[in-house]
Amino acid sequence: NARHTHGLPTDSLVASCVYYPTAVEDSSATLRLYPSHEPSQEVVPEAGLLVLFPPDLPHEVAPAALGSKARISIAFNLVVRWLHQPLLQA
Numbered sequence: 001n002a003r004h005t006h007g008l009p010t011d012s013l014v015a016s017c018v019y020y021p022t023a024v025e026d027s028s029a030t031l032r033l034y035p036s037h038e039p040s041q042e043v044v045p046e047a048g049l050l051v052l053f054p055p056d057l058p059h060e061v062a063p064a065a066l067g068s069k070a071r072i073s074i075a076f077n078l079v080v081r082w083l084h085q086p087l088l089q090a
Contacts, residue, residue: 003060017075019073020048023071
């Protein structure tokens with residue numbers, strides 16, 4: 001997908017994440033991260049890899065090569081809920 005961000009971090013939105021449960025040998029669909037004032041970084045998918053990065057960090061996924069095997073990734077935003085009091089236990 002094209003380069004994008006997930007907005008500015010907030011008290012609740014703390015990270016953007018990608019998890020690779022499996023990986024294929026022709027890892028053409030790399031995750032590209034674009035940190036400010038630094039060269040871009042490429043993350044090659046590996047089975048079991050979890051990548052966390054700031055939600056306002058520009059990123060994209062390189063297009064998969066024509067005829068390459070399917071790549072499975074689970075992308076999500078890490079959102080936390082801060083409690084004002086301790087949880088009650090049963």
